[in-house]
Amino acid sequence: MLFLYLLTEFSFTTEFFIYVLDLFGTIAFAITGAFKAIEKKFDFVGILLLATITGVAGGTIRDVVLGRVPNSIADPTYVIVTIASGIVIFFLYSKLKKHWNLFLKFDAIGLGVFTIIGATFAYNVFGLNFLAILLAGILTAVGGGILRDVFVNQSPIVFVKEFYLSASFIGIVIFSVILYFTDEIYYATIIGIILTTSLRLMGIKYNWNLPRARES
Numbered sequence: 001m002l003f004l005y006l007l008t009e010f011s012f013t014t015e016f017f018i019y020v021l022d023l024f025g026t027i028a029f030a031i032t033g034a035f036k037a038i039e040k041k042f043d044f045v046g047i048l049l050l051a052t053i054t055g056v057a058g059g060t061i062r063d064v065v066l067g068r069v070p071n072s073i074a075d076p077t078y079v080i081v082t083i084a085s086g087i088v089i090f091f092l093y094s095k096l097k098k099h100w101n102l103f104l105k106f107d108a109i110g111l112g113v114f115t116i117i118g119a120t121f122a123y124n125v126f127g128l129n130f131l132a133i134l135l136a137g138i139l140t141a142v143g144g145g146i147l148r149d150v151f152v153n154q155s156p157i158v159f160v161k162e163f164y165l166s167a168s169f170i171g172i173v174i175f176s177v178i179l180y181f182t183d184e185i186y187y188a189t190i191i192g193i194i195l196t197t198s199l200r201l202m203g204i205k206y207n208w209n210l211p212r213a214r215e216s
Contacts, residue, residue, distance in 0.1 A: 029145065030054055030086060032106050051086030055085070060073075122136035175191070
């Protein structure tokens with residue numbers, strides 16, 4: 001009902017479309033931060049803090065690089081939804097802790113959404129500049145996750161062999177190709193998000209890994 005109300009009050013512009021998806025990605029990553037914090041025995045404040053850092057760090061880094069005022073500062077909604085996500089996970093964790101796949105799925109969703117939303121922000125600023133799109137997409141996708149893992153004293157997932165950053169890269173390439181041939185931002189965004197998320201989920205399911213250097 002709330003979503004329908006918003007659609008009647010605001011014109012469904014490209015900016016609003018991106019805004020909604022950006023909030024969705026923020027919530028998805030905030031949930032992963034809350035999960036990690038609870039597993040590491042953080043207290044209530046620590047849980048909310050890690051949820052917020054995980055949710056907004058990627059977008060904040062993106063905005064700083066693009067020379068924008070970070071959305072997390074200009075719009076309190078971002079912090080509000082991360083805190084709300086942390087509170088929800090705090091109270092529901094006892095029922096969710098057996099479902100580790102839930103954490104992985106939210107992380108995959110966050111990766112897909114933030115990858116392409118970051119790419120979209122760069123496209124709106126720089127046009128079809130692939131390097132700018134790639135940089136913004138990658139920074140948005142991995143910034144929050146890296147800080148989350150560092151704060152819980154784990155090797156960031158993006159630096160290990162799992163099929164993580166590769167999914168983000170492929171999604172950005174397809175996003176850029178669609179825009180190059182069609183200039184349809186809606187289609188490029190939706191397809192890019194679905195593809196990136198799906199690749200990450202398939203990587204988890206089939207244990208796709210990138211090769212490592214041999215030690216001997």
